[in-house]
Amino acid sequence: MLNVKDVEKVYDSGDRALKGLSMEVSGNEIVSIIGPSGAGKSTLIRCINRLTEPTSGEIWLDDTEMTGLSSKELRKTRRDMGMIHQEFNLVERLTVMENVLSGRLGYMSTWDAFRRNFDSEDIATAREVLRRVGLEGVENNRADELSGGQRQRVGIARAVIQRPKILLVDEPTSALDPETSVEVMDLLTEIAREDDIPVLINIHEVDLATEYADRVVGLSDGELVFEGAADELDERAKDVIYRGGETREERDAAKAAANRSASAGE
Template sequence: MLSVTDLRKTYSGGEEALRGVSLDVGGNETVAVIGPSGAGKSTFISCINRLTEPTDGQVELDGVDILRLSGKDLRNARRDMGMIFQEFNLVERLTVMENVLSGRLGYVSTWNAFRRKFSGDDVERAYEVLDRVGLAGHENDRADELSGGQRQRVGIARAVVQRPKILLVDEPTSSLDPETSRAVMDLLTTIAAEDEIPVLINIHEVNLAIEYADRIVGLRDGEKVFEGPPEELDEAAQSQIYRGAPPDEEGDPVVGRPDETDGTEEVVRDGEIKRG
């Protein structure tokens, strides 16, 4: 169970990216976080595993407060959080298999990690996961030879071989075509259901959130303004998330892809990467 309580992030310039966001994620559920560009979605995900250091709050995974850990304890805790990135975050010159096995680096010695030497069980597991994500036969392909959809599948496989307690997913469909986006979402929700791994996912396509998520969370200006099942994400709720007002005040709400730039801009501010 992931339990986030009153999570806050204030940059040194005074901008509040997160303003006391709380959320529980567990079981085999898929929770989608939506909101306009700059709402704090990517900051929320990156604060959970401390790629970005939060200012205050609690992040507990199975009762362990991630924000109070450091050094080896933090590295060990991160093994339990599989991260899937918007830009895939693969090593382009390495093979598919080498990229997937990098998900096991936290479990091997520094010397074996340097030599990229893994156990037979790890290699067998990697082959199984590659078959599961539809990449059987591609294990020796270089990452830079793959399509965008295939690269995202490699990123998913890498996270799954970690045997994590939760998958944290940052805008996995932003650079993919609609058909490939649905294939990726099918894969993520299937993994959640079959492996009993909850999935917390930032996504800017509202239609995909409605179609695939068990629960939807709406952020606006760093605050949680909506939480509920997809059927409760009506016009009024969408307008509140994306415009800050009900539809009778601002017109029809935005649906589908409310902001084509969402999640793609990165700005270095006060020595940190700030994303929407």
């Protein structure tokens, strides 16, 4: 389970990208993070795996607290977090197979990783994962020969071969056409169910977020202002997320005040 507790990110400029954000992701649920540009969606994903260092707060993956790990410990723990990037983050001159196998580098010695000395089991697993994501037969193609949808599938395969405890996905459909976007979301859903791992997705397309997610988290100006089932994301909630309005904390405070008033009147 992923547990984010009161995470803040303040940049050197003084900008607060995240403001005491807390949330959980568990089981094999798919959680979509939505919000306007600059809301802190990508910052949250990057803080979770410490590509960006949070200023304060705690990030737990099962029994491991991420923010206190040394560089060596972090390298080991990142094996449990499969990261799928918006810009694919592939090595263009390498083959599809080589890019996928790079997901196993965290399990190898420094010398074997440097030599890219993958064992036969890893190679067999990579072939099976490529079959799962629909890339069987293109193992030896260079990454720069692929379409955008194919590149994203390579990125997914690279994350899956890590055998992660969670998939962190940053804008997986932003560079794709609508049809390919649906195919990628179908694939992520399939992996979550079959591999029994949760998926946390930062996504701009609200329709895709609600169609595929079990739960939706809405950010606005670095704050969590909505959290609920996909079918609870009504127009009022969208207005709070995208056009400002009452935050979740304000709503909770108002509800508590109303309850106190009701109790006093009894």
